[in-house]
Amino acid sequence: MTxxxxxxxxxxxxxxxxxxxxxxxxxxxxxxxxTVHAILxxxxxxxxxxDWTPSPALAAKATELSSERxxxxxxxxxxxxxxxxxxxxxxxxxxxxGAGTCIRLDGTLP
Numbered sequence: 001m002t003x004x005x006x007x008x009x010x011x012x013x014x015x016x017x018x019x020x021x022x023x024x025x026x027x028x029x030x031x032x033x034x035t036v037h038a039i040l041x042x043x044x045x046x047x048x049x050x051d052w053t054p055s056p057a058l059a060a061k062a063t064e065l066s067s068e069r070x071x072x073x074x075x076x077x078x079x080x081x082x083x084x085x086x087x088x089x090x091x092x093x094x095x096x097x098g099a100g101t102c103i104r105l106d107g108t109l110p
Contacts, residue, residue, distance in 0.1 A: 014072065046077035047074065049071065052069070079103070082097065
């Protein structure tokens with residue numbers, strides 16, 4: 001992930017593992033291998049929205065995270081992702097954002 005502004009805590013890498021039925025996902029956002037469960041909503045045939053909040057314990061040990069709410073849009077069609085931190089500290093257009101490209105590890109189509 002590449003930060004799009006100079007504020008906030010955008011992790012360098014985000015790994016997503018879809019759970020059965022694609023109703024939720026497991027997110028890996030730190031080098032320590034810590035995970036957090038995300039709510040997953042399919043927005044179109046190839047696009048998913050993921051929403052998660054790291055636990056305070058995870059945010060404390062993974063210095064690249066905050067304990068704020070994260071939202072990511074994953075597009076499996078063009079293999080791109082955007083990430084935003086939803087926070088009262090950084091409202092609206094000032095919220096930390098990042099963008100990046102994806103690699104599919106399973107070799108399947110969406």
